[in-house]
Amino acid sequence: MKMVDSRSILVLSALLRVVLIVYGEWQDKLMEVRYTDVDYLVFSDAAELMASGKSPYGRATYRYSPLLAFLLLPNSYFHPSWGKFLFSSADLLVGVFIRTFLRQRGVPEKTCTYGIMIWLFNPFTFTIGTRGNCEPVVCAMILWIIISVVKGNVVQAAIWYGLVVHFRIYPIIYALPILLVLDPRIFGSGKKPCIHRWGSGQLETPCWSVSLNEMSPWRALKSIFSKERILFGLVSGSVFLFCTALSFYLYKWEFLHEAILYHLTRTDPRHNFSIYFYHIYLHFEREFSLVEKLISFLPQLIVQLVLVLSFAWDLSFCLFLQTVAFVAFNKVITAQYFVWFFCLLPLILPWSKMQLKWEGLGCIVLWMGAQTHWLIWAYLLEFKGKNVFLQLWFASLVFLAANTFVLVVIIRCHLYSPLFITPKQASSFPIARKHD
Secondary structure: OOOOOHHHHHHHHHHHHHHHHHHHHHHHHHOOOOOOOHHHHHHHHHHHHHHOOOOHHHOOOOOOOHHHHHHOOHHHHOOOOHHHHHHHHHHHHHHHHHHHHHHHOOOOHHHHHHHHHHHHOOHHHHHHHHOOOOHHHHHHHHHHHHHHHHHOOHHHHHHHHHHHHHHOOHHHHHHHHHHHHOOHHHHHHHOOOEEOOOOOOOOOOOHHHHHHHHOOHHHHHHHHOOHHHHHHHHHHHHHHHHHHHHHHHHHHHHHHHHHHHHHHOOOOOOOOOOOOHHHHHHOOOOOOOHHHHHHHHHHHHHHHHHHHHHHOOOHHHHHHHHHHHHHHOOOOOOHHHHHHHHOOHHHHHHHEOOOHHHHHHHHHHHHHHHHHHHHHHHHHHHOOOOOOHHHHHHHHHHHHHHHHHHHHHHHHHEOOOOOEEOHHHHOOOOOOEEOO
16 A cells, blocks of 8 residues: 655645634534634734734733734734634644654654654644644744754754743753753764764663763863853843843733743642642642742652753653653643643654554553543533542542653653764764764
């Protein structure tokens, strides 16, 4: 059976998304349950306020960069569904970037096609953009940053990184692994990085572990503050500060509080997948102490550091693990957060020993089963009005356990494959090559 090519898949995916957007308009008008995400209504209202010369933060619950409202200005001038087409286009762009990255790593075309399909035909991901959620834009920027790093274009990666952190604060967790992968032995003296390509073989230990033992303390310190790392930090920091300063100039403290500070101190009493929701619900009427807020961040911080120090040089794998762990241990978890790691999943599958039958299927069933179990209790609470808070909290614990188990299985089945290798290592890998 002949494999469908990537272009045909993209065309079919685009048609599917157009049909869903049109269907969504019909459902919104004729059915009680709307297809459009409530967040899209918030985005659109904020864009309408901006179009009339007012602050987008005049719309309650708009807690995003003003850049998002700016992108949706055509909602007011052209058509209310403009944003859905924009987000769905970003969704398709993610598929293109998945193929670009996999081809950069030398993955066979057939495997690349499977990777694209995992993203584009995932029911969860193709409904995100068509319902009007902005996450595909963030996913597209993150994948482009990875591609830019692979190309050795540090400045371009830094510009987009500064922009995406301003747009959506959570990618700040990627700063350390990106800086670590900009190894001076790989990027030094204007050299193009040597890509560790698919099929080149597995490295048993990270390429940095041996070299640090051979370095003097001064050389080790000097290598940490390399030209590429300083350049990435300065450029990305400048872009972030420029966008933030401009937004602050336009919208003052409203912007700073709603778009940045709110996400750092957020405590949501409504039920969500997080294990912290029940504690927040019980004590929401009183102010949480600084110690309580820090304690909730501590598990996240520890897990993030362990993952970064263990897998940073296998960049795409590290970012995937970080994102899953960040979401699983977050104080607030909503279903849209899952798309953050879904876009990274196709980037790591070619290096997995996991078979769909039975390990892969078992992980899928376990993860979806734990999520369904939680949704059943949430339905009884929200729609039936039953007092099942304790059962719902237990379901959140089960969901965390399922995420942790799946993450461990993925790590155990992964073939360690650093994004780059040193010129010395490249000589022992004939398939490895410098990026053109």
